[in-house]
Amino acid sequence: MRAITMEEFGGPEVLRLTEVPDLESRAGHHILNVIRSGVNYADVHVRGNTYLAPVELPYIPGNEVLGTAPDGRRLVGLTRGGGYAEQAHLHRRIAWDVPDDISDDQAVCLALQGQSAWHILFTSAGVHAGERVVIPAAGGGLGSLAVQLAKNAGAKVIALASTEEKRLLAANLGADATVDSTTDDLTGAILEAAGGPVQVALEMTGGPQLPAVLAALAPRGRLAVYGFASGQQGNLPLRLLMEKSITVSGFWLPSLYGDRTALPTSMEKLFNAVRTGDLRTITGGVYPLAEAAVAHTTLATRTHSGKLSLDPTK
Template sequence: MRAVQVTEFGGPEVLTPVELPDPVPGAGEVLIEVDRIGVNYADTHQAENSYLAPSKLPLVPGGEVTGRTPDGKRVVALLNGAGYAERAVANAGGLFEIPEGVDDLTALSFIVQGATAWLLLRKSAHLEAGESVVVHAAAGGVGSIAVQLAKVWGAGRVIATASSEEKRELALELGADVAIDSRSEDMTAALREANGGKRVDIVLDMTGGKTTDQSIAALAPFGRLAFYGMASRELPKEIDLRNLLGHSSTVAGMWLPHALSLPGNVYGRAMTELFELAVAGKIRAVAGGEYGLSEARKAHEALRSRGTVGKLLLDPSR
């Protein structure tokens, strides 16, 4: 089968199209004939071995696919890697049947990025009606869904940040009340101004570095920052427990795989609700571009350039 493999760690240049044997499902696993592959920012970290879970060479990246099971069901699957291929193996517990009326783009937007947005707002930040919500990278895969969910769930004011006028217009179209430049030198002041001079209640942040530090400084008493990535590859410098105590602030980290072990089928609940909202027309996926499997390097280059919006896909047929 055709696949993309990494044999040395690095940037997009290490993604190499290869021919590999078909995967063989083990106990409790299902073979999937892949229709589309989702590309996530975490894939870029996996390729350079900077992800939370260490990578081992050689590897086939990719954590999500849509496709058909041997019994003909159309599914979206969360994988333990090896998704950049024509066929993939998934644990049966990571399969979700795709409802009628939901396309591959939407299903793949939900399985990682939509579930992340759902968990950030529900479990990490505990959004309450009327609260202000800041969504950094609001035109991206997680951000574009988080903006919509926050509005659906009754946020009082949704403040989007993005790096271009086009992205900010998209965030407003998705329901944000205001959109500001993510390159603002003083993000603390920019967020407070966007919130009518008041401090903000919730920040969803996957940037890291100065953006995180200045966002924490913008939090209201009992405000929460949910941290789920570090696209800048820069660590925040100003997180200090004394400052959190002094301002009654909360900083919550969130790594999606942990949700799979939560009791009560939390991941399944997230997927069910996201699908229901999509079918009802209350939230939608944003297309970020589709590449052939052989063009995986271009997809990673686009993602790392921070110039993309929404969800990027790979087509394994080309």
């Protein structure tokens, strides 16, 4: 089968199309004929050797796939690598049947980014109706879903995005206010847009954006950290955390893989939200498998909106 393999860590150029042996049966797993491979920031961290879980080379990246099982079922789910290929092993515990009224491009938005958005908001940050919530990268795959989920929960959403086009998208998805994430005074811009300090802030950029967002939190506010897309992890000011009694939680989706109820429950809610029109998925581009490096470059430069994925059938 064809697959994208990494022989070394580095830039997008290390993602190379190769021929590898077809997969063999593995206990507790489906062998999926892959139709879509989700492209995520986790894959960028894997490529650069900064991922939370170390990987051994050679390696096939990709943690999110959609495809068909040998019995004809259409499944979407999560992997621990191996997704950028024509076939992938998908553990039965983190695989879900895709309803007939959910398209391939809708479903691939939900397994990793949809599930992450849901649990960051409601499991980690505990968002409630009436709270002011800051959501970064609001035009991206995860952020665009988080804007809608928070709004549907009754929160006031302040969306951060780097371009006017992405801020307009966030507003169209329900954000109450938008902020240019590249502004020099990000804290002041958030406070002005929100009408005061916020109760909840999501953070995935790191670097100087982390303390700027933290400073916009109200006393007893909650910060949910789930990435450092800038490549800089940043430091948390302990004095400020204590002075304002701020709660900081980290989130990594694989921590829920062993939970038998958390992900199945949230996936069903996500499917239902798409079905009813309460949740709109945004497709930012579908690339042939051989163009994985192009997809990674697009993701890193943030020139897209919504979800990026690969099509291993092309």
